[in-house]
Amino acid sequence: MLKRLYQPPLALLTDLYQLTMAYGYWKLGRANQQAVFHLFFRKPPFKGGYAVTAGLQQAIDYLEAYRFDDSDVTYLAELTGNDGQPLFEKAFLDELRDLKLTVDVDAMPEGTVSFGQEPMLRVKGPILQCQLLETPLLNMINFQTLIATKASRIRAAAGDEPVLEFGLRRAQGIDGAISASRAAYIGGCAATSNVLAGKLFGIPVKGTHAHSWVMSFDSELESFEKYAEVMPNNCVFLVDTYDTLDGVRQACQVGKQLRRRGQEMVGIRLDSGDLAYLSIEARKILDEEGFPNATIVASNDLDEHIMESLKNQGAKIAVWGVGTKLATAFDQPALGGVYKLAAMQREDGSWQPKVKLSEQAIKTSIPGMLQVRRYQTGQGLIGDMIYDETRGIDPREIIVDSKDTTRRKRLAEHTESFDLLTPTMRDGVRVSEIEPLEAIRARALEQLQLVHPTIRRFMNPHEYPVGLDIGLHEVRNRMIHDIRGSQLDD
Ligand SMILES: Nc1ncnc2c1ncn2[C@@H]1O[C@H](COP(=O)(O)OP(=O)(O)OP(=O)(O)O)[C@@H](O)[C@H]1O
Numbered sequence: 001m002l003k004r005l006y007q008p009p010l011a012l013l014t015d016l017y018q019l020t021m022a023y024g025y026w027k028l029g030r031a032n033q034q035a036v037f038h039l040f041f042r043k044p045p046f047k048g049g050y051a052v053t054a055g056l057q058q059a060i061d062y063l064e065a066y067r068f069d070d071s072d073v074t075y076l077a078e079l080t081g082n083d084g085q086p087l088f089e090k091a092f093l094d095e096l097r098d099l100k101l102t103v104d105v106d107a108m109p110e111g112t113v114s115f116g117q118e119p120m121l122r123v124k125g126p127i128l129q130c131q132l133l134e135t136p137l138l139n140m141i142n143f144q145t146l147i148a149t150k151a152s153r154i155r156a157a158a159g160d161e162p163v164l165e166f167g168l169r170r171a172q173g174i175d176g177a178i179s180a181s182r183a184a185y186i187g188g189c190a191a192t193s194n195v196l197a198g199k200l201f202g203i204p205v206k207g208t209h210a211h212s213w214v215m216s217f218d219s220e221l222e223s224f225e226k227y228a229e230v231m232p233n234n235c236v237f238l239v240d241t242y243d244t245l246d247g248v249r250q251a252c253q254v255g256k257q258l259r260r261r262g263q264e265m266v267g268i269r270l271d272s273g274d275l276a277y278l279s280i281e282a283r284k285i286l287d288e289e290g291f292p293n294a295t296i297v298a299s300n301d302l303d304e305h306i307m308e309s310l311k312n313q314g315a316k317i318a319v320w321g322v323g324t325k326l327a328t329a330f331d332q333p334a335l336g337g338v339y340k341l342a343a344m345q346r347e348d349g350s351w352q353p354k355v356k357l358s359e360q361a362i363k364t365s366i367p368g369m370l371q372v373r374r375y376q377t378g379q380g381l382i383g384d385m386i387y388d389e390t391r392g393i394d395p396r397e398i399i400v401d402s403k404d405t406t407r408r409k410r411l412a413e414h415t416e417s418f419d420l421l422t423p424t425m426r427d428g429v430r431v432s433e434i435e436p437l438e439a440i441r442a443r444a445l446e447q448l449q450l451v452h453p454t455i456r457r458f459m460n461p462h463e464y465p466v467g468l469d470i471g472l473h474e475v476r477n478r479m480i481h482d483i484r485g486s487q488l489d490d
């Protein structure tokens, strides 16, 4: 069922300019020239120090089903240019209709903790195909990575207490909500209120009740009693419809009735007011009334910063319901992931690295067929090296910061190291296992533990060492000098 969401013919889910370039490559007889593109972000989101990768599963589902059907081709045949003539020749459109992807994809498994500049995904194949895939791959991976990262921050603020994702009603449309629920679970949420996401992905679903339930009865007490009658095994009473602390007392009254019938009230939910004060006072009432195990759930425009502050204020919140600010990544609604050409194959089969210059150092691209080697000890991550697989790692095993080349780090003494980009598709066919969501979530949690707390902190985090293999750095420098030098010669 999940697959069906991403597997109708969705090849037109791309920007028109990908098709104009694809047409150009075809027209010039270059469509099948082999190319390498990398998908990466430059800076982690939320002014943070890391990201949690997500979205690969849907991206591969999409690629597996990639095709232009008759209606797509008919639509493209109707597009015209300035002169009213068709944009695309029929022979090109016929090729699109017959197109079967033959790309190789290497990617970081979902749930991998990733950092700026390093490829999360690499696509190798005919340039026409690689180009067409830029937009949909960015669409799927940017968003889920953003939400998984946000969720990991919110989970970090909650500490050991569970976070329930409540974002469906405020998320960006249907897929925005479904993808957000999935990514939020990868990032560490314990459950979602989104029942479809529960069914599609096997995410635990949880829910309380709304103010409308309370308001639909003549009194709050009656509403709790009736809820206890119909839902005796899931009683979290929303106590703030009229007077919060009165509401807590009424919940206790109904909790006692429930107990006499052999059931236990799960807890209460606070959804307004000063959540620190009210949770402390509510805790006192619950304890005094004989409900020390009753849980206090809190919701109301929470995010990691408010949660951190509430904890510092000694709030007695045991479960956090977080919706809008999680599912919409409220403070940074887009991850600026990009997809850049980095190498082209020559006629003799060798690879020619390609670089794009920029006035902004961070935007000068990294050429080559890139791989990421992670160095770590049992205690934690030490640094990531971006290297060119066709050249291998320079024996000096030094990384050079691409933004400030005077910053270098020797990684050789750290013996545990492994490549992060793993074979995912070969010749257009999935070669990696479809991972259970639980395994992906566990990877994220485990890897986050290996990231130094100074890199995970919300405020001005330490920068994790990511650099270019010194050999790659030297090649890149020469390429930049050659281009800049030839500009001077002109
Ligand atoms: N003790 C606290 N410290 C910091 N932030 C808090 C505290 N208590 C609540 N908040 C947060 O402050 C904001 C309160 O917003 P607001 O004043 O609109 O809530 P409210 O009084 O409950 O009103 P509404 O009924 O419109 O939600 C929410 O984001 C909430 O999570």
Ligand SMILES: O=P(O)(O)OC[C@H]1O[C@H](OP(=O)(O)OP(=O)(O)O)[C@H](O)[C@@H]1O
Pocket: 166, 167, 169, 170, 210, 271, 299, 300, 301, 302, 321, 322, 323, 324, 325
């Ligand atoms: O605050 P969020 O993090 O988005 O969590 C979800 C919110 O959705 C519900 O509110 P509702 O839709 O009834 O709106 P309201 O609380 O603003 O009245 C619930 O009571 C939460 O407050």
Ligand SMILES: O=C(O)c1cccnc1
Pocket: 166, 193, 206, 207, 208, 209, 269, 299, 321, 323
């Ligand atoms: O179950 C809840 O309490 C819930 C679900 C969605 C949004 N707000 C609250």
